[in-house]
Every structure is written in C-alpha cells, then in structure tokens.
Amino acid sequence: MKLMTSLAASAAAFVLAGCSNGADDAPRPVFPDAEPATQFTRAYSMTESPDGQVRVFAKENGDETWLYEVRRDGKAWGEPVRLEFPSKSILVGPSFNPVDGTLLFASDAEMPQWPGRKDLNIWQVELLDGEWGQPEPLSGDVNTGANETMAVVSADGLMVYASNKSGSYNLADARRDDEGNWIKQRDLEEVNDFRTNDHLALTADGRTLFFYSHRAPKIGIVDIWISSRQEDGTWGAPRNPGEPLNSAGIDYGPGLSADGKTLFFSREGDLFQIPVSVVLAGDPDA
Secondary structure: OHHHHHHHHHHHHHHHHHHHOOHHHOOEEOOOOOOOOOOOOOEEEEEEOOOOOEEEEEEEEOOEEEEEEEEEEOOEEOOOEEOOOOOOOEEEEEEEOOOOOOEEEEEOOOEOOEOOOOOOEEEEEOEEOOEEOOOEEOOEOOOOOOOEEEEEEOOOOOEEEEEOOOOOOEEEEEEEOOOOOEEEEEEOOOOOOOOOEEEEEEOOOOOEEEEEEOOOOOOOOEEEEEEEEOOOOOEOOOEOOOOOOOOOOEEEEEEEOOOOOEEEEEEOOEEEEEEHHHHOOOOOOO
16 A cells, blocks of 8 residues: 555656646647647657658548658658558558668558458558558567557567557567567556557657556546666556646657657647657656
8 A cells, every 4th residue: 555655646746747847848739830630630649760751640530540651851841641551441550660660550451360350450561762662460479350559669679569459458568589570478567557558659778668548647638658667677657747748638649759859749639749858857767
C-alpha cells in the first residue's frame, strides 16, 4: 500500500511539474494553415524518416483511415499525399524503423493465413532513393490474427508493439531472430493495465516510450504517458508528463522526428509538435 501511494504521489507531482512551462513551450501546429479536424477527419501518429526527408501520418476519412506522406522541399514541406498501400479501408500506426529505414504500419488487408478476417496486422515497406517498395506483412509471430495496431523499433533492434490478443490493447516487445523474423519476447506487464494502451513512439536509444492511455491520474479524456527502460530491460512505472503536452481534451498519437528532438502528437485530431526537452523537463526519470 505504501508503494502504491508513493507511485501515485510521484505521478501527481510529475503532472504538476509539467504545468509550470511558459507560453514559449506551447505546442505548435504541424499544418498551421489546415482546416481544423472534425470527428471524421482526425490525424495522428506522425513519423519522420531517418534522413529527415519524409513524414508519414494517419488520417481518418469517416469510417476509413489512410496514410499520407509529406516530403521536404528545401527548408519547407510539401502537401500531404495519400499512400496507396494494401488495405481494405484502414491503414494506421506508421513508424519508421531507425535500423533499416523501413516504414512499419498496420493494415486490414487480408492475410493469406487468415482468409476472411478483418483484423489489423503489422506490415513493412522499404523507402529507397525516395521510392516506396512493395509492402509486405511482418514475418515472425508478432501478427496473431487479433488486432496488431502499431510497432516501433529502437536503434538496438528492440520492437515494442500493441495488440489486443489478450482482449484489451496492451504492449509487448519483440526482437529479430537470425533469419530476420520478429519474435515476441514478452508482454510488458509493468506498463499494461486493463485500459487501452496504444499509439506508440520510442526514442532511438530505446530508453523512453511514449504511448496513449485512459489510465489515471489524467488531466484530459485521453493523455500521452511515458515509461523509461531500466538497466535490466524492464520498464519503469508509467508517468503522465502533464501540460503542455497533455490538455483537458484528447491528446494521443505520439511520434518522433528523425533527430529525436521533436515529439509530434494529435490534439483533438489536429497534428501538433513540441520539443521533447519540454515534455521531459519536469521528469526526474528521463
């Protein structure tokens, strides 16, 4: 009981610490001239290629969700263009792998081993010399026939992914074997709870995991949470960084820039960006 009280007090203190940042630390819109999102056009999970030249994000269109890319043109960014990857109506969870530059994403395209199913599975596609390759499902046992909605990878090859195989959306990790297949290692019991845990971002050094959750203590409907990887490979107790990252509304869909200095996220369906240093400024475990 004393341990739980201590953890709750620490989490509350972290939330309050995050509230002290000034106006200069406020999140900025990624697309300042775009029309505000509606409940049918929400965007989230922006990721940036290792060379910093391409960004990909998910955007809803009613009951459908697609992936869009924007490309750097000098110092500016171009207009979003829809990516034509295999799917029925849902493409979500984009994340660039810093190890090989491939893009990981989730698709509801039919899998040969599970005909007729409508679940989401993790796919990957190469981006070579500015051209997209042929997308293919991730090999190994990460895809299960349940919903695998997103996977992120660190520079040392650790994958963290979200799945509802257990009945609720929880996190697990995986690594590649000698044949290049992604093999599940374990469920992240120290991070998971009975509420949804999804929409991931992992720093390249593999030390800091961002994800969204409905858990408490929270300051909004949905908040983005943080966990730090320990020396023994386990993850520390999830922490709520509070404001200015989180608000009284809906904050979710974190993603990272190529240099790891900028956190992208969605607020009420609009894409925003904020320095990672601001988010972690009040975090004693960062």
